[in-house]
Amino acid sequence: MTVGTAKAAPAGMSRRRRRQVSLWIQYGIFAVAVVAIALLADWPTLRLNFANWDAARQLFPDIVTVGLRNTAVYTAVGFGIGLVLGLVVALMRLSSVPPYRWFATVYIEVFRGLPLLLIFIFVSVGVPLAFPGKNVPGGAVGQTGVALGVAAAAYMAETIRSGIEAVPRGQLEAARSLGMSYGGAMRSIILPQAFRIIIPPLTNQLVLLCKDSSLVLFLGVTLEQRELTKFGRDLAGQLGNTTPIIVAGICYLIITIPLSLLSRRLEERQRRGQR
Amino acid sequence: MSAGDRPGGLPGDSAPGGEAIEIIGLRKAFGANEVLRGIDFHVRAGEVVCVIGPSGSGKSTLLRCVNLLEEPTAGTVRVSGTEVTDPDVDIDAVRRRIGMVFQSFNLFPHLTALGNVAIAQRKVLRRDRAEAERIARENLERVGLADKVDAYPAQLSGGQQQRVAIARALAMGPEVMLFDEPTSALDPELVGDVLGVMRTLAEAGMTMLVVTHEMSFAREVADRVVFMDGGVVVEEGPASRVITDPQHERTRSFLARVLDPAAARVGEGEASDRFRSSDPGA
Numbered sequence: 001m002t003v004g005t006a007k008a009a010p011a012g013m014s015r016r017r018r019r020q021v022s023l024w025i026q027y028g029i030f031a032v033a034v035v036a037i038a039l040l041a042d043w044p045t046l047r048l049n050f051a052n053w054d055a056a057r058q059l060f061p062d063i064v065t066v067g068l069r070n071t072a073v074y075t076a077v078g079f080g081i082g083l084v085l086g087l088v089v090a091l092m093r094l095s096s097v098p099p100y101r102w103f104a105t106v107y108i109e110v111f112r113g114l115p116l117l118l119i120f121i122f123v124s125v126g127v128p129l130a131f132p133g134k135n136v137p138g139g140a141v142g143q144t145g146v147a148l149g150v151a152a153a154a155y156m157a158e159t160i161r162s163g164i165e166a167v168p169r170g171q172l173e174a175a176r177s178l179g180m181s182y183g184g185a186m187r188s189i190i191l192p193q194a195f196r197i198i199i200p201p202l203t204n205q206l207v208l209l210c211k212d213s214s215l216v217l218f219l220g221v222t223l224e225q226r227e228l229t230k231f232g233r234d235l236a237g238q239l240g241n242t243t244p245i246i247v248a249g250i251c252y253l254i255i256t257i258p259l260s261l262l263s264r265r266l267e268e269r270q271r272r273g274q275r
Numbered sequence: 276m277s278a279g280d281r282p283g284g285l286p287g288d289s290a291p292g293g294e295a296i297e298i299i300g301l302r303k304a305f306g307a308n309e310v311l312r313g314i315d316f317h318v319r320a321g322e323v324v325c326v327i328g329p330s331g332s333g334k335s336t337l338l339r340c341v342n343l344l345e346e347p348t349a350g351t352v353r354v355s356g357t358e359v360t361d362p363d364v365d366i367d368a369v370r371r372r373i374g375m376v377f378q379s380f381n382l383f384p385h386l387t388a389l390g391n392v393a394i395a396q397r398k399v400l401r402r403d404r405a406e407a408e409r410i411a412r413e414n415l416e417r418v419g420l421a422d423k424v425d426a427y428p429a430q431l432s433g434g435q436q437q438r439v440a441i442a443r444a445l446a447m448g449p450e451v452m453l454f455d456e457p458t459s460a461l462d463p464e465l466v467g468d469v470l471g472v473m474r475t476l477a478e479a480g481m482t483m484l485v486v487t488h489e490m491s492f493a494r495e496v497a498d499r500v501v502f503m504d505g506g507v508v509v510e511e512g513p514a515s516r517v518i519t520d521p522q523h524e525r526t527r528s529f530l531a532r533v534l535d536p537a538a539a540r541v542g543e544g545e546a547s548d549r550f551r552s553s554d555p556g557a
Binding site: 168170171173174175176177178179180181184188189192193196 | 374382
């Protein structure tokens with residue numbers, strides 16, 4: 001911190017000194033921005049509309065028993081369908097049968113490239129048109145699960161494939177040498193190791209699904225089927241107050257932040273090479 | 276022939292002196308690269324045969340063709356009379372009778388030593404957990420690792436891992452054991468333990484086909500030694516003759532390099548360096 005070392009610096013400042021100055025300038029800009037936003041915002045209106053205690057109190061307990069619960073259900077069903085479908089697509093992608101590989105590649109590229117909203121609309125409108133009189137079973141839960149699942153499967157398939165490929169080739173050879181079939185070796189030896197590797201990215205996928213489940217509001221759901229976003233939006237309209245949106249947002253964070261922390265911890269644990 | 280009848284797995288139950296492994300006109304090419312150019316030899320039941328030769332001579336490929344980890348391009352391989360190369364053969368059933376030990380151990384890292392030795396017994400031989408674990412313990416004890424049953428591979432030394440791998444193969448009650456450079460990935464001070472286990476196994480009458488660079492093991496334990504170079508068998512015969520009195524020039528120069536690496540390093544450093552490095556492609 002002594003300026004005495006400035007001898008070598010041409011501008012009369014040591015390198016450390018210059019870095020300090022640059023940091024202070026950055027902090028300054030950041031602080032000015034924060035203060036400007038705080039000054040420009042209309043705090044009384046904000047408090048009334050976004051942090052209205054009375055409005056917030058009216059949300060309970062339904063926002064938890066209906067909204068949060070349904071978000072969790074849609075997410076879980078979507079994740080389950082996505083995981084199973086993703087595993088199938090991943091195995092097809094790795095198959096020695098070319099048509100399977102082609103199908104898997106097309107599937108992954110198509111569903112990764114489509115907006116999720118489009119998939120939701122297709123599941124609710126397109127499926128009954130394509131298969132007259134048929135609909136995705138399970139009502140809103142089924143439709144949301146399928147829409148989320150088929151989209152998530154495309155991402156998960158790539159994740160699972162990379163996990164399987166990260167398991168050394170010798171593992172399959174050792175398992176097959178013991179007389180295990182390909183399927184048996186996959187089940188008992190390869191997949192347990194692959195899933196251990198991909199638990200962090202899968203947890204991330206769960207966070208994404210949790211948020212994406214909000215798209216169910218485009219399916220048209222009954223009162224009991226509303227999840228957090230729909231619930232918050234409806235009540236915001238009903239009460240003429242934006243607080244429900246904030247509460248719904250907090251509810252999301254209650255799910256997603258612990259999941260993110262968990263995923264980060266798992267990742268760290270893996271990097272340290274523990275089991 | 277159910278391996279389940281012989282939980283201990285020793286000794287080989289084919290008729291003594293019968294052919295355990297027969298290899299006839301075996302060829303294997305990877306694309307344009309012909310690694311095996313017509314191999315003929317056989318291993319009798321109860322015999323220990325060591326395959327030696329320089330890197331890239333096809334030793335490992337030969338071994339991997341015996342349990343069909345590599346599909347031969349041409350030729351016939353029979354194990355205890357079953358034609359492995361028959362397209363209709365139930366390869367899983369054949370592999371059950373052939374134990375394989377790899378250079379890189381290939382233990383299952385998500386399972387304990389006990390789990391490693393038990394899992395294939397349970398999934399393939401359909402033994403119940405208690406029996407599989409009892410047999411696993413027996414075999415771990417046999418390789419001197421009774422105290423390591425609950426250790427994960429990452430907690431074991433290379434030598435211990437390789438011994439677990441041997442126990443894992445033995446627990447299936449194989450008629451034949453294949454060893455693919457079992458000590459090449461080990462620190463020198465750990466080689467002895469593994470070779471010791473293999474020696475005991477040989478003395479117990481197990482049929483063994485061993486690809487190795489350990490000349491003293493080959494000389495002392497093998498009934499016969501096969502010298503391979505360039506994808507063909509150059510010379511084969513009793514261990515004492517092939518190693519101490521080789522007939523072919525190629526065998527002689529190879530042995531000179533292996534048995535006296537220091538001299539070889541002066542003479543043709545590059546070749547001997549290449550030899551010492553591990554050769555997964557061989």
